[in-house]
Amino acid sequence: xxxxxxxxxxxxxxxxxxxxxxxxxxxxxxxxxxxxxxxxxxxxxxxxxxxxxxxxxxxxxxxxxxxxxxxxxxxxxxxxxxxxxxxxxxxxxxxxxxxxxxxxxxxxxxxx
Numbered sequence: 001x002x003x004x005x006x007x008x009x010x011x012x013x014x015x016x017x018x019x020x021x022x023x024x025x026x027x028x029x030x031x032x033x034x035x036x037x038x039x040x041x042x043x044x045x046x047x048x049x050x051x052x053x054x055x056x057x058x059x060x061x062x063x064x065x066x067x068x069x070x071x072x073x074x075x076x077x078x079x080x081x082x083x084x085x086x087x088x089x090x091x092x093x094x095x096x097x098x099x100x101x102x103x104x105x106x107x108x109x110x111x112x
Contacts, residue, residue, distance in 0.1 A: 002057030002081055002089065004028040004035055009091065010112050015105030018095075019043050019067050026109065035059055043068045049077070057081035059091070074099045084110070 009026040011018075024041030026049075035051040044065050051061025059079040067073055077095035084090050088111040096104045 001033065001053055001055050002083075003030055004053065004057075004059075004089075005030040007089065008112050009089075009109040011107050011109050014107040017097075017101070017103045018105050018107055019065065019073065020107065025112070035061065039065070045070070051077075051079075057089075072099070073097065079109075 005028065007028050009028065011020045011022055011024055014020055021041060021043050024039055024044055026037050026039040028035060028037045030053065033053045035053050037049045039047040044067060047063060047065030049061045049063035051059045053059050058081055061077045061079065063077060064072065064074045075095050075097045077093050079091040079093045082090045082092065091109040093107045093109065095107065096102065
């Protein structure tokens, strides 16, 4: 299992209906297979996520955040982990809003 504890990630690609940008930083914490994260950036005032990490390092998570407009948004996400040639982690994410328009999207995060 990949241990995400104290690792930081930044989005490099996001769907147009997403609210994170390349200024958003995700700071992961992990105990056992339980993952938590605080994040914020230009378009996100404050966000949190909680998830479970499987034996391959993939993450099933739920998130909530207050966006730049002051709206509370929630969603679900499945992240597939990949170890890049430089040893850092890339996460390929498929997500869906559980608030707002309920639309789906995808993003890619890379460890910084």
